[in-house]
Structure formats: C-alpha cells, structure tokens
Amino acid sequence: MESLLQLMQGFAxxxxxxxxxxATVGCFLGTIIGILPGLGPSATIAMLLPLTFGMDATPAMIxxxxxxxxxxYGGSTTTILLNVPGEGSSVVTALDxxxxxxxxxxxxxxxxxxxxxxxxxxxxxxxxIFICVPLAExxxxxxxxxxxxxxxxGMLTIVFVGGRSISKSLMSGILGLALGTVGxxxxxxxxxxxxxxxxxxxxxxxxxxxxxxxxxGEVLVSAEDRMKLKPIKVKFSQLWPSVADVLESKWAIVRxxxxxxxxxxLPGAGATIASFISYGIEKGVAKxxxxxxxxxxxxxxxxxxxxxxxxxxxxxxxxxxxxxxxGSTAVMLGALILYGLKPGPMLFQTSSGFVWALIASMFIxxxxxxxxxxxxxxxxxxxLRIPYGLMYPGIILICIIGGYSLSTNIFTVxxxxxxGIIGYIFKKCDIPGAPLVIALVLGPMMEYALYQAMNLSLxxxxxxxxxxxxxxxxxxxxxxxxAVTFKTVRMKRAMLEEEDDD
Amino acid sequence: MTPGQKENIMRKADKIFGSxxxxxxxxxxxxxxxxDYTAGFTPGPGFLPFWLGVILGLFSLSLVxxxxxxxxxxxxxxxxFPEKHALYRVGLILLIFAGFAIVxxxxxFELTVFIFVALILTLLxxxxxxxxxxxGVAFSGSLFLIFRYWMEIELPSGFLxx
Numbered sequence: 001m002e003s004l005l006q007l008m009q010g011f012a013x014x015x016x017x018x019x020x021x022x023a024t025v026g027c028f029l030g031t032i033i034g035i036l037p038g039l040g041p042s043a044t045i046a047m048l049l050p051l052t053f054g055m056d057a058t059p060a061m062i063x064x065x066x067x068x069x070x071x072x073y074g075g076s077t078t079t080i081l082l083n084v085p086g087e088g089s090s091v092v093t094a095l096d097x098x099x100x101x102x103x104x105x106x107x108x109x110x111x112x113x114x115x116x117x118x119x120x121x122x123x124x125x126x127x128x129i130f131i132c133v134p135l136a137e138x139x140x141x142x143x144x145x146x147x148x149x150x151x152x153x154g155m156l157t158i159v160f161v162g163g164r165s166i167s168k169s170l171m172s173g174i175l176g177l178a179l180g181t182v183g184x185x186x187x188x189x190x191x192x193x194x195x196x197x198x199x200x201x202x203x204x205x206x207x208x209x210x211x212x213x214x215x216x217g218e219v220l221v222s223a224e225d226r227m228k229l230k231p232i233k234v235k236f237s238q239l240w241p242s243v244a245d246v247l248e249s250k251w252a253i254v255r256x257x258x259x260x261x262x263x264x265x266l267p268g269a270g271a272t273i274a275s276f277i278s279y280g281i282e283k284g285v286a287k288x289x290x291x292x293x294x295x296x297x298x299x300x301x302x303x304x305x306x307x308x309x310x311x312x313x314x315x316x317x318x319x320x321x322x323x324x325x326x327g328s329t330a331v332m333l334g335a336l337i338l339y340g341l342k343p344g345p346m347l348f349q350t351s352s353g354f355v356w357a358l359i360a361s362m363f364i365x366x367x368x369x370x371x372x373x374x375x376x377x378x379x380x381x382x383x384l385r386i387p388y389g390l391m392y393p394g395i396i397l398i399c400i401i402g403g404y405s406l407s408t409n410i411f412t413v414x415x416x417x418x419x420g421i422i423g424y425i426f427k428k429c430d431i432p433g434a435p436l437v438i439a440l441v442l443g444p445m446m447e448y449a450l451y452q453a454m455n456l457s458l459x460x461x462x463x464x465x466x467x468x469x470x471x472x473x474x475x476x477x478x479x480x481x482x483a484v485t486f487k488t489v490r491m492k493r494a495m496l497e498e499e500d501d502d
Numbered sequence: 503m504t505p506g507q508k509e510n511i512m513r514k515a516d517k518i519f520g521s522x523x524x525x526x527x528x529x530x531x532x533x534x535x536x537x538d539y540t541a542g543f544t545p546g547p548g549f550l551p552f553w554l555g556v557i558l559g560l561f562s563l564s565l566v567x568x569x570x571x572x573x574x575x576x577x578x579x580x581x582x583f584p585e586k587h588a589l590y591r592v593g594l595i596l597l598i599f600a601g602f603a604i605v606x607x608x609x610x611f612e613l614t615v616f617i618f619v620a621l622i623l624t625l626l627x628x629x630x631x632x633x634x635x636x637x638g639v640a641f642s643g644s645l646f647l648i649f650r651y652w653m654e655i656e657l658p659s660g661f662l663x664x
Binding site for chain 2: 053167185192220396408
C-alpha cells in the first residue's frame with residue numbers, strides 16, 4: 001500500500017510538464033538512434049547522455065530511462081525491416097520478423113512487436129516494484145563484507161552467463177577493474193596511474209569510457225564501409241496487426257513477458273538470453289513449429305516481449321542492490337553516480353521520491369512509446385533512408401560535446417578518442433566491452449567495501465566467509481566458478497576425443 | 503586471402519590481445535609493487551593493482567597458450583581485420599577526429615564542427631563540395647542552437663569568440 005502511494009507520487013512528479021516533455025524527448029530520440037543499425041541501447045544512452053547535462057537528477061534520469069526503452073523499440077524496427085539486428089536481443093526477432101516483412105506483413109510485425117513490448121514493459125515494471133522493494137529492504141542488512149561479496153558474485157555472473165568467451169570476458173572485466181584503480185586511493189590518497197595528469201586524480205571519467213567504447217567504437221565499425229540501407233517499405237494502411245494476429249500472439253506475449261522479466265533480473269543473463277529462451281519455448285509449445293523461421297507472428301511477439309520485460313528485470317539489481325546486470329544498466333548506474341546519487345538499498349531511503357519517479361517514468365515511457373510508435377512507424381522507418389554518412393559525424397560530434405562538457409577540458413575528448421579505438425579493437429576481436437564498463441563502475445565500490453570490511457574486522461579476511469550473507473554469496477560465486485570450470489574442461493575433453501576418433 | 507590465412511586470423515587476434523594484456527599485467531604488477539601492499543588493517547594502494555596484474559597475467563598466458571594449441575574453430579574463419587579501404591576510412595575518421603581535438607580550442611567549436619563535417623563528407627562520403635558545405639553549416643548551426651544556446655553548455659570558444 002505504501003509502495004502504491006509512493007508510486008502515485010512518482011506519477012505526479014513525472015507528469016509535470018517539464019518531466020513529461022523530457023520523457024517524450026527521451027522516447028523519440030531513443031527510438032531514432034536505436035533504429036540506426038549496430039547501435040543498441042548501451043550506445044544510445046552513452047551517446048545521448050550529454051543531452052541531460054545541466055538538468056536536475058530527476059528529469060535527467062527520466063530522460064535516460066525513456067532513451068533506454070526507446071532504443072529497444074527502435075532496434076526492433078531495424079531488425080524487422082532490414083534484417084540487421086541492432087543488438088543481441090533482437091537477433092532472434094529477425095528470424096520471423098524479416099520473413100513477415102518480406103511477405104508484405106511488415107506493419108503487422110512492427111505492430112505486434114510494439115504491442116508486445118508495451119504489455120511487457122508495463123507488466124515488467126509491476127514485477128520490478130514487487131521484487132525491488134523487498135529486495136532493497138533485505139539488502140539494508142548488508143555491511144561492507146556483504147557488498148564486497150555481492151559485487152564479486154555479480155561480476156562473475158556477468159562474465160560466466162553473458163559472454164561468449166569466458167576468458168576474454170574475464171580479461172575485459174579485469175581491465176575494467178584496473179581502470180577503476182586510476183586516481184587517488186581511498187586509504188592513503190596515493191595517486192595511482194596518474195602520471196602527471198591532474199585530470200586523472202578523480203579516476204578515469206566513466207562517461208568518456210562509455211562514449212568511446214560504445215559510441216565511437218560502434219561508429220568506427222559501422223563506418224568501415226559506405227552503408228547503403230534498403231529497408232522494406234511500410235505503408236500507413238498496413239500498420240495495425242489484425243485481431244486474429246493479436247489473438248494468435250496473446251499467450252506468446254504473456255510467456256515472453258514472464259520469461260523476460262525473470263531472466264532479465266539475473267545479473268549478466270539479460271535481454272539476449274531471455275529472447276532466445278522465449279523463442280525456444282514458443283517454438284516448443286507451438287502446434288506447428290515448422291512455421292517458425294518462415295514468418296510466424298509468435299516468433300516476433302514472444303522475443304520482443306521478453307527483451308522488453310528483461311529491461312524492467314535488469315532494473316531490479318540496479319535499483320535494489322546498486323549492481324548493474326548489463327552494459328545498458330552499467331551506463332545508467334554511471335549516470336546515477338554522475339548526478340550524485342548512490343545506487344543501492346539506501347537510494348530507497350534517501351531519495352525515495354527520485355526512485356519512484358524513475359519507476360513511474362517506466363510506465364509513462366511505455367505509454368508514450370506505444371502512442372508514438374504505432375502511428376509513426378513509417379516515419380521512423382523512413383529515418384533508415386537518411387544516409388549513414390550523414391548520421392555518424394553527428395554521433396561523433398555529440399560524443400565530443402559529451403566528453404568536453406564533462407570537465408570543460410580537451411583531455412577528456414582525447415580519452416573519448418582513445419577508448420573509441422579500444423572499443424573498435426574489442427569489437428573486431430570479439431571481446432565483450434560490457435564487463436569492462438561494469439567493472440569500471442563496480443571496481444571502486446568493491447575496493448572501498450574491501451577496505452571498510454577489513455578495517456571493521458581488524459584485518460581478519462575470514463570476515464568474508466564467517467558472516468552468513470557474505471559467506472553464502474561467496475559460496476554461490478565459488479560454485480559458479482567450479483561449475484563453469486568443470487563444464488569447460490568437459491567440453492575440451494570431448495573435443496579432444498572427437499579429434500582422436502577422426 | 504587463402505583459407506589458411508583466414509584460419510589463423512582469430513587465433514592471431516587472440517595471441518596479440520593476450521600478449522598486450524600480458525604486458526599490461528606486468529605493468530600493473532610493477533606499479534603495484536611501488537605502493538604499500540598493506541596500510542594498517544586494510545590493503546594498501548598497491549594491493550589491488552598487484553593482484554589484478556597477477557590474475558590478468560595468468561589469463562593472458564592461458565589465452566595465448568590456447569591460441570597456439572587449439573585447432574581452428576568456426577569462429578576463427580571470421581574476417582576481423584578490415585580491408586585496406588576500410589582501414590583507410592577508419593584511419594581518416596580518427597585523424598579528422600584528432601585534428602578536431604587539436605584545433606577546437608583555437609578555432610572555436612562551431613567553426614571546427616563545420617570543417618570536421620565538410621571534410622568527412624567530402625573525403626569519405628564522396629559528397630560534392632557545395633553539399634558538404636551546406637551540411638557543415640547545418641550541423642554547426644544545429645549544435646550551436648541545441649547545446650550552446652538552449653542547454654547553455656560551455657563549449658570551446660576560439661579567436662572569433664564562439
């Protein structure tokens with residue numbers, strides 16, 4: 001009941017003209033940038049972050065949340081009309097979405113994707129409220145030792161579940177932790193890895209890293225060739241899916257929503273795994289599974305619902321524990337810190353008005369997006385016809401502005417360029433960038449928790465295993481490590497045996 | 503490119519990445535040793551860099567070892583290094599980008615944006631000079647209105663005062 005009351009207050013905040021305008025702008029820009037091939041939500045948020053500079057925390061985070069959802073909606077358009085998924089979670093949508101578009105049912109595919117995403121976004125946000133509040137209350141029991149163990153467990157989950165190559169994901173994470181050590185340390189104030197650059201005393205600016213890695217890095221990969229896009233045309237008359245389409249997809253949407261939310265709430269699992277699982281389940285329960293891959297509407301409805309409710313799910317660890325579960329939520333965490341907010345359970349205590357406004361903005365954002373998307377799909381699809389050659393200079397310039405305005409110093413722009421090159425190399429070598437970004441945000445928190453825990457225990461490292469919650473969290477991390485190592489060794493043995501047989 | 507060359511590309515990338523990370527790990531260890539390992543009851547400033555260096559070193563060696571040892575997998579056939587023309591495009595973008603960072607504080611933001619956009623469109627996208635100039639002015643004007651005028655963000659002002 002108390003939550004409901006606070007949610008209502010959140011709605012009152014979001015529905016003020018200025019905040020509503022920011023939500024609308026966020027949804028619109030998120031969709032427009034999210035539509036660009038190759039640019040997922042992480043890149044979209046990173047690039048458009050500078051637009052929020054100068055705002056108060058509440059309208060800024062409302063805009064960022066709406067950018068996040070808008071980018072998700074936009075990504076579906078590119079996937080369906082171009083067969084170019086903007087991110088991992090849209091890959092599976094392309095299987096049936098593009099086939100539907102080729103069969104002249106692009107409008108139905110885009111419409112059902114918008115309807116599914118809307119339903120999933122709303123239900124997912126309710127799920128977030130029900131889980132987030134008790135989880136945040138429980139995590140109030142956490143001390144520094146528990147936080148340290150939680151961060152270790154969270155980071156290992158991200159590496160084990162999210163990445164394709166565990167060793168590369170781990171190395172990316174360690175590089176992120178190492179970057180997090182740049183600047184003066186907590187205990188002695190010793191300048192580490194500063195090398196005479198006073199700008200680095202406060203650490204490597206997070207925004208410069210994400211804009212470089214996700215923004216410039218993506219642009220460089222896309223700009224390797226002159227991109228000529230030929231999206232399938234959508235007519236205004238074809239926009240709405242028929243009643244039969246909606247009825248056919250209704251259970252697919254419900255199943256996708258539930259799976260998406262549960263999977264999305266796990267750190268590292270995220271929208272990509274959610275969309276693949278939901279597609280697999282949908283195919284499994286279908287009466288005619290052979291239709292899948294040939295333009296089955298459930299093959300669009302389910303993964304699209306799953307990847308949108310996974311967005312709400314991913315907000316659970318972020319808001320309740322201060323642990324981002326994906327690249328996008330890591331960027332959001334960075335933005336929260338930038339606005340002077342300390343994510344985690346105390347956020348509900350110290351800035352409850354802000355948190356509930358943020359949650360309310362998820363509802364409002366989804367409503368704006370469905371209103372905006374259904375009638376404006378042809379317009380958004382038309383933006384795919386704008387030459388990419390005109391788009392990427394704009395993206396680079398926004399990243400430059402973002403870098404410069406952080407500190408009004410050109411040094412940050414050089415950092416954006418540097419991390420852009422690193423992001424490009426990472427992309428080319430199949431090294432996931434998200435673990436680096438997540439570790440960069442969590443690293444200083446982890447180090448601080450380590451210092452505090454060791455201080456409180458008078459230097460006894462056993463405090464991490466003797467405190468029950470901390471011990472359980474480390475136990476889970478250890479079990480995951482053993483399970484993954486065991487699985488890797490078994491797979492390698494099987495491969496060797498296969499080679500011997502040959 | 504022959505299949506043999508393609509086969510080695512991803513493994514070569516792993517070897518290079520592993521070696522670079524191994525170098526970084528040594529650097530982390532050496533730098534970590536320069537600072538105190540402990541400070542009273544707590545770890546000192548050298549603790550984390552040292553151990554991150556050790557762990558990164560172990561994983562780097564394992565990546566390099568595996569890249570030498572393993573048979574070529576499906577992913578290894580993927581082309582990752584850009585063709586010459588792609589490398590030229592990426593290199594030129596970075597060069598123009600770096601040029602931007604060098605001159606922006608002297609020339610001013612709006613004028614540099616104009617030059618930046620016009621150069622990219624002419625040299626990389628094959629636009630005619632007139633069109634490039636038009637888009638350069640459009641970009642420069644839009645960014646001025648959005649960021650300097652509307653959002654009041656402080657941007658570098660050059661000899662012209664803006």
